[in-house]
Amino acid sequence: MRLRDALDDHKRNRDHPTRFPGERRTTAGLFSGAGGRLLHVAPDGTLRDFGYPLSGRSGLADSRFALRLDVPPADLDLDDPAVRRTDDGSAVIELVEGDQSYHDSTSLVVTDYETTVGPVRRFDLAVETDGGEAHVTRVAFDDADRADALDASLLVGCTFAPEGRDARVGQLHHEDAIEVFHDRERDFLAGAAGLDVIGGGLPAGPDAVLASEPHERGADALGDRREEDHLGGHVAAATGFLDGAATVATLLTDREETERDAALDDLDALLAEATAGAALSDLAADGDDAVSLPEEVPRGDAAVDDLRVLSLLSAQTGLRIAGPDFDPHYVHSGGYGYTWFRDDAEISGFLLEADRSFDLGLGDWHRRSARAYVDTQLPDGTWPHRVWPRNGALAPGWANARMEAGEDTEYQADQTASVVAFLARLLDSLPADDPLADEVAAAIDDGLDGMIASLADDGRPVACQNAWEDAGGRFTHTVARFLDAFSAVGALGAERFERAVEATDRAALVYDALDDLWVPERGTFAVRERGDGTLDDRLDSATFALADAHRAYAAIGEVDEVRRDRLVSHVDATIDGLYHDPAESEVAGLIRYEGDGWRQRGQGHEKVWTVSTAWGANAAGEVAGLLAEAGDARSDEFARRSVELLDLVGPDGPLTVSGGFLPEQFFDDGTPDSATPLGWPHAIRLATTALLDDLGVPVGRDEDPVPADD
Structure with a gap:
């Protein structure tokens, strides 16, 4: 957790009767983990890495997901707090407050959302690859044709903190992936249908950090310094739906252990596997954390x-x-x-x-x-x-x-x-x-x-x-x-x-x-x-x-x-x-x-x-x-x-x-x-x-x- 985030949480919870301000709580939500990756999927849809002690890599400080509908239905419920219209006539539905569970005895986290445009199911799974520690998020409509009818895409907002840094961080925009880096740690984001990069951004500035009130995510404008979208850890991007599902993956690597091209190939292979049939459940069942118990074990x-x-x-x-x-x-x-x-x-x-x-x-x-x-x-x-x-x-x-x-x-x-x-x-x-x-x-x-x-x-x-x-x-x-x-x-x-x-x-x-x-x-x-x-x-x-x-x-x-x-x-x-x-x-x-x-x-x-x-x-x-x-x-x-x-x-x-x-x-x-x-x-x-x-x-x-x- 970066100090800016801790200070922001302190402002939000300093007077709370049971919350200790400045913490990143995990008392609700579920974890997925593999090979040193430990990801918390919070009930509000936030995704965060907790695996630094296990792998030495910091990864995601924060990640959120939303649906963008370029053809929103005429009867879209705008009173729903998770829904907002955009200036271009499209609509955004945040994926928050879902019902969470594990798939069988694995660490595949399943979150079910009841949205104003129908049921949506999200899957989160940490996966160990040859080049590093990966994670896949897959969001699927209950009705596969619904995504096409709405001209839907998945919005992804990720803030990476390689080596725990929120400043002196750089980005490389590859053809189908984003790379965020500081020194040794290289963190990648990719989508199965490619990525349309919307923007980036620096962390909150001194005025926002020192203000008495908490700052909203993304409230600081980039201004006219066009280089800033390559000098921060935040990435905002969109990816399309294929057969009713949108899939993105992150990969944490060490530049001294994994070459860049190898990491990108790793991501491509993982996304191909994750979008093939029931691949996520298969990947989860094959993971080291999958549990198989004898039937006679009480309280199984x-x-x-x-x-x-x-x-x-x-x-x-x-x-x-x-x-x-x-x-x-x-x-x-x-x-x-x-x-x-x-x-x-x-x-x-x-x-x-x-x-x-x-x-x-x-x-x-x-x-x-x-x-x-x-x-x-x-x-x-x-x-x-x-x-x-x-x-x-x-x-x-x-x-x-x-x-x-x-x-x-x-x-x-x-x-x-x-x-x-x-x-x-x-x-x-x-x-x-x-x-x-x-x-x-x-x-x-x-x-x-x-x-x-x-x-x-x-x-x-x-x-x-x-x-x-x-x-x-x-x-x-x-x-x-x-x-x-x-x-x-x-x-x-x-x-x-x-x-x-x-x-x-x-x-x-x-x-x-x-x-x-x-x-x-x-x-x-x-x-x-x-x-x-x-x-x-x-x-x-x-x-x-x-x-x-x-x-x-x-x-x-x-x-x-x-x-x-x-x-x-x-x-x-x-x-x-x-x-x-x-x-x-x-x-x-x-x-x-x-x-x-x-x-x-x-x-x-x-x-x-x-x-x-x-x-x-x-x-x-x-x-x-x-x-x-x-x-x-x-x-x-x-x-x-x-x-x-x-x-x-x-x-x-x-x-x-x-x-x-x-x-x-x-x-x-x-x-x-x-x-x-x-x-x-x-x-x-x-x-x-x-x-x-x-x-x-x-x-x-x-x-x-x-x-x-x-």
Whole structure:
């Protein structure tokens, strides 16, 4: 998002009760993505690129579409706000406010418009080509003859921002395409029926930017400087309809990787393929993001949504952004378009669990993740704060103490533990002669050294940053992740990994050290030990990590009755204490932690988080499993609680928006907020469904109870 656009949005939304000004929101609309291209199709018809972290190319800052009718019908509804007459007697109908959906299990976005001249359907699909990342928009009349009768053409207004620039941008007008460039990045626009270039333009000038009121798109006249239509990123063009459909494509390339002629040939070939029969649906079905599930997977629609989202957020390296970067200027957040090793490794682990339960065929995903973790590990065995997903290079961050002359206080030790835990579980499934196995084992070995270096004499990790990155201390969540990682390595056994016994011993020490964090007055574990040695007894959803950590430990050691009771009490009390059901809307779920003041806007108290709600469902399921394995009848109650929380983030739940997306947060009035979709809760949702299915717990909202045995 360019600064001019951010300032304009600030003017429009500075007093809005639930919108943070200066952001490019994705809480409504759908995404299409492939090969590093990530495009948001908004309900108002706007198209924007969000793929910079995945590909290194910025692409479209904005794109809009409209129908131009050179022979408008006599009864054209001019009261329709989307319709306007032009001076030459033609009419323009903007394509806004359509009904959106995905085509089958692909990322082909379908938008249906009811216009004053009949139904129109729009298709948007990102496509990976040999020379770069492409995208096709196809607009078709329901009646193919209607386009000819109206003498219709498709108007396209695109603003490209190569390398994120809105100035010092140039254009080349080829015979059938427009090229917009700055330095390395070259962005192309072409139409299947050619392009009639109407004009270009510079970005808003200083007077418009500094004015108190927002400026309208295209309000700045070019004046008499004829060169300006070649010196900006904006392109206005028209293309014709062929057999009732108009098709345009964009292509993002790097001049050092793709020659201009090759890029133009790429576009021609793509447009030819996209206009042949049902080619877009065929292209979508052949894409890497197309999902195919076994029929027996429960909540199959949600599983498709989860896998689609995680594919969309993934770079070709296998690393994922946390979510679309809606706040690129870091005005109200620290950015989301990076890979954090915490949630990325957690996602990898959840996917591994779901794949083992449902046979989803994600072997290549797991291997890419492992390869990426091996390649990004630091010399001391730890992982940095965050990296660019497209190449694993260090990204801007604030918790890289292991790379600086600092202390662990500015380091997030749980991230390293999460990676080690995933790698250990993956190693357990790799054949001993697999070349990747030796590299994974070496990374685990170094990772153990990095973890042990963060342990204090009492068996718990030293003070560091927490999972939410907003506080320091000795956190229960960090302890839980260490317990899980040591347990996962210990479960490998000495025959598979020579330090398994050492890891088992470390797990036992961490298990015992958790007693230091018990708060009997609340019946919960503290969120942290502060620097002065006192316990912070607030409830925090990150402490749900204790549940799967104890179940992992149960595979190599004993979870005694006292600890089981404490874990039951903790998870039960934390779910109850964080549960929020506002009267203003149907939204209900868990807040992140007691006293969470982040992104409240005018609400004045904590917001509901999908991560926390899904995590609570998973924790309740893990406790149900642990109790069932111990023959404890309380298992059924926790299974029930797990299903109830899972329903809140389910396909029909109040925390799920269009496309099956899970936003990070919700206001009490039901307004979604922050990164959408957020990958982490999607992975938790899928894994929790698998967990409950493994436990024999019905998870369908309308599913009949399991009949009793005869």
